[in-house]
Each structure stands twice: as C-alpha cells, then as structure tokens.
Amino acid sequence: MSASTTASGLGSIADAAPSSLCAREPHVPADRLVAEMVPPPRFDSVRFATYIPDPNQPSQTEAVRVLDGFAAGLGRAPATGSGKKKARSASLEGRGRETGGRGFLGFGKKAAKAPAGSRGVYLDGGYGVGKTHLLASLWHANPAEPSLKAFGTFVELTNLVGALGFQKTVQTLSGHRLLCIDEFELDDPGDTVLVSSLLGRLVEAGVALAATSNTLPGKLGEGRFASVDFLREIQGLSAHFRSLRIDGEDYRHRGLPDAPAPYSDEQVTKAAYATPGASLDDFPHLLDHLARVHPSRYGALTDGVTAVCLTDIQPVPDQSTALRLVVLADRLYDREVPVLASGRPFDQLFSEEMLNGGYRKKYFRAISRLTALARDAKDLVKAQ
Numbered sequence: 026m027s028a029s030t031t032a033s034g035l036g037s038i039a040d041a042a043p044s045s046l047c048a049r050e051p052h053v054p055a056d057r058l059v060a061e062m063v064p065p066p067r068f069d070s071v072r073f074a075t076y077i078p079d080p081n082q083p084s085q086t087e088a089v090r091v092l093d094g095f096a097a098g099l100g101r102a103p104a105t106g107s108g109k110k111k112a113r114s115a116s117l118e119g120r121g122r123e124t125g126g127r128g129f130l131g132f133g134k135k136a137a138k139a140p141a142g143s144r145g146v147y148l149d150g151g152y153g154v155g156k157t158h159l160l161a162s163l164w165h166a167n168p169a170e171p172s173l174k175a176f177g178t179f180v181e182l183t184n185l186v187g188a189l190g191f192q193k194t195v196q197t198l199s200g201h202r203l204l205c206i207d208e209f210e211l212d213d214p215g216d217t218v219l220v221s222s223l224l225g226r227l228v229e230a231g232v233a234l235a236a237t238s239n240t241l242p243g244k245l246g247e248g249r250f251a252s253v254d255f256l257r258e259i260q261g262l263s264a265h266f267r268s269l270r271i272d273g274e275d276y277r278h279r280g281l282p283d284a285p286a287p288y289s290d291e292q293v294t295k296a297a298y299a300t301p302g303a304s305l306d307d308f309p310h311l312l313d314h315l316a317r318v319h320p321s322r323y324g325a326l327t328d329g330v331t332a333v334c335l336t337d338i339q340p341v342p343d344q345s346t347a348l349r350l351v352v353l354a355d356r357l358y359d360r361e362v363p364v365l366a367s368g369r370p371f372d373q374l375f376s377e378e379m380l381n382g383g384y385r386k387k388y389f390r391a392i393s394r395l396t397a398l399a400r401d402a403k404d405l406v407k408a409q
Contacts, residue, residue: 065359150271302331338368
C-alpha cells in the first residue's frame with residue numbers, strides 16, 4: 026500500500042479502488058452503433074405527457090400539440106418506398122445520381138418532392154428548453170417497432186457513416202419509418218453536406234425525419250434563429266421540414282441552486298473510493314487519453330461507470346481537445362453519470378475566443394450539461 030494512499034485515509038478501502046477511464050480502450054463493433062440508435066437512458070421514460078411546458082412560454086405548449094399530431098400522422102402514413110429496393114437502386118445508379126451535378130443529392134435539382142403533409146419537423150430553441158425530451162417523446166410515440174426507427178445525435182450519425190460507409194448506412198436506415206437527429210450541427214461544412222446527402226436518400230425512401238438544434242443565447246429575440254441556417258444548409262430538403270420555435274430558459278437550472286463550487290482533490294479522491302463503480306482520473310491525463318479513442322467509442326468508455334471523478338480541472342488547451350470533451354460530456358449526460366470535480370469550475374473550461382467562435386453552441390451545451398451533472402454529484406461528497 027502506498028504512503029499516499031495511507032496518508033489520505035484510503036487504506037481501509039484500497040481493495041475497492043476506483044477504475045480509470047484512461048485505462049480503457051473500448052472496441053465498438055458497427056452493429057452496436059446501429060443497435061444503440063435509440064433514446065439514451067435519460068430519456069427512456071419520457072413522453073409528451075411528461076413534458077411540463079413553462080406557462081410563460083406558449084411556444085412550448087404549441088410544440089407538444091404539433092409533435093403529437095405529427096406522430097399520429099406518421100402512424101397513418103407508411104413509408105412510400107422499400108428500404109432495400111431504394112438502397113439497391115441507389116447502389117446501381119452510383120455516383121452520377123448522388124452528385125446530380127451539384128456535389129450531393131439534397132442540394133441539387135434531383136431532391137425528392139415533398140409528400141402531401143410534412144414528413145419532417147425541426148425543433149429550434151435555446152439550451153435546456155426540452156427539445157431532446159420532445160424528440161425522444163416523438164420516437165416513443167411512433168408505433169413502429171424499435172428496429173424500424175432510429176434516434177441519435179448528429180455526431181453519432183456521422184460516426185455511423187464512418188463505420189459503415191455511406192451506401193451501407195443508406196441501406197441500413199432506408200427501411201426505417203422515422204429518423205430522429207438530436208443536436209443537428211452546422212459548424213462543419215463537410216459533415217453538414219454528408220448528412221444532408223444521407224437525408225436526401227432517406228427522404229426518397231419514405232423515411233420521416235425530425236431534428237433539433239440550439240439557438241445561441243445572444244440570438245434569442247433577434248428574429249433570426251437557427252432554423253434559418255438549418256433550412257439554408259439543407260436546401261433540397263427544406264420543403265420536407267416544418268420548423269417549430271421553442272422559447273424558454275434552461276430547465277436544467279430553472280429554480281435550482283447554483284452549481285457547487287469545485288471540491289478539493291482529497292474530497293474527490295475519497296468520494297471515488299467510497300462510491301462503487303466510480304472512476305477517478307486526472308483531468309489533463311483524461312484529455313490526452315480522449316485523443317487516442319475515437320469519439321464514437323466515448324459511450325462505451327463509460328460503460329458500467331456510476332460516477333466520474335476528476336481532479337485538477339483546467340481550461341482546455343485547444344479546439345480539438347475541446348470538441349472531444351463536448352462529445353464526452355454529451356455521453357455522460359445521456360447516461361446520467363454524475364461528475365465530481367476539483368480545480369476550476371466548468372464555466373471556465375473554454376476560453377472567451379472559443380465561446381465566441383464557430384463551435385460556441387457545442388461549448389455552451391457542454392457547460393450546461395456538465396453543470397447539471399456536477400449538481401447531481403453533490404451527494405457523493407455528503408455520503409463520505
């Protein structure tokens with residue numbers, strides 16, 4: 026037993042030492058990526074009936090009404106094409122049809138006509154207004170079998186294309202009735218074009234679409250919201266989407282006390298040893314480890330972890346590191362894993378330059394979610 030372990034009072038529970046995320050290098054087969062395209066554990070039980078609209082925000086009540094009707098409409102209107110038939114057709118036609126003279130289908134003239142009645146809905150709003158709750162409720166309300174509907178973040182969808190290849194992803198998803206995309210992101214032109222092209226193929230196969238995106242706090246009330254950017258970037262598909270604006274404040278912090286101040290290294294370490302299934306890592310080392318693990322594996326990285334304990338939180342050094350941290354924060358939030366930390370508070374993770382740059386939506390979302398998870402971790406310290 027080390028002197029440091031004895032000095033910190035952990036000797037009696039040293040046999041129950043916490044795990045380390047840095048020691049994990051998970052392998053995730055492609056079929057797991059497909060099987061996991063369902064609402065995350067945090068949203069397993071949400072329904073339209075469990076969404077509590079803010080009485081001061083009528084747009085929230087209206088969103089529930091419209092989405093409930095949209096879900097009912099999908100139950101009455103089966104997909105217009107066979108996924109396998111469409112995929113074979115797409116494969117035979119090859120790149121000539123894919124490019125359509127404009128780079129990708131969905132941006133050129135060959136985009137499919139919108140069917141009678143909207144087959145797509147887009148939820149636009151600020152952080153924490155319940156967009157993911159509503160999107161997951163739509164997935165649950167659709168009567169199709171789970172294997173015929175998919176739910177994932179924009180990043181998870183791009184990871185799926187990376188793992189399966191474009192044509193295989195088209196074939197896999199074309200037989201679905203509904204595809205829900207959370208956190209549709211427009212900050213990477215390449216990924217935006219890739220996903221827009223994929224959605225074009227799926228629309229042709231009769232797949233209904235639903236997506237969410239965040240509006241920056243500074244954009245609220247300006248009359249120009251993220252929906253404008255979204256519809257512009259998916260030009261050939263815009264006719265398929267009805268845009269819904271959802272106003273409100275971040276429910277994750279509505280009426281709640283401020284997030285706890287960072288704890289000491291000793292408090293975090295003791296909590297990690299006292300919490301079955303917890304992990305314990307030095308934050309800078311964890312950031313280095315994330316660079317060696319593909320973001321599509323960050324969910325598997327936290328398999329079985331009941332709490333993430335981090336010492337020495339510091340501002341992230343660069344954009345690439347920051348973006349990897351955003352993905353990890355999303356996976357932890359989805360899985361409701363509390364985060365106990367020492368060092369700097371989470372609202373100091375990203376520099377002013379980052380918070381004013383092109384990826385600022387992601388950074389604000391990460392701060393909101395990590396703050397909520399830090400609040401969830403307060404009982405870990407109380408239990409010592």
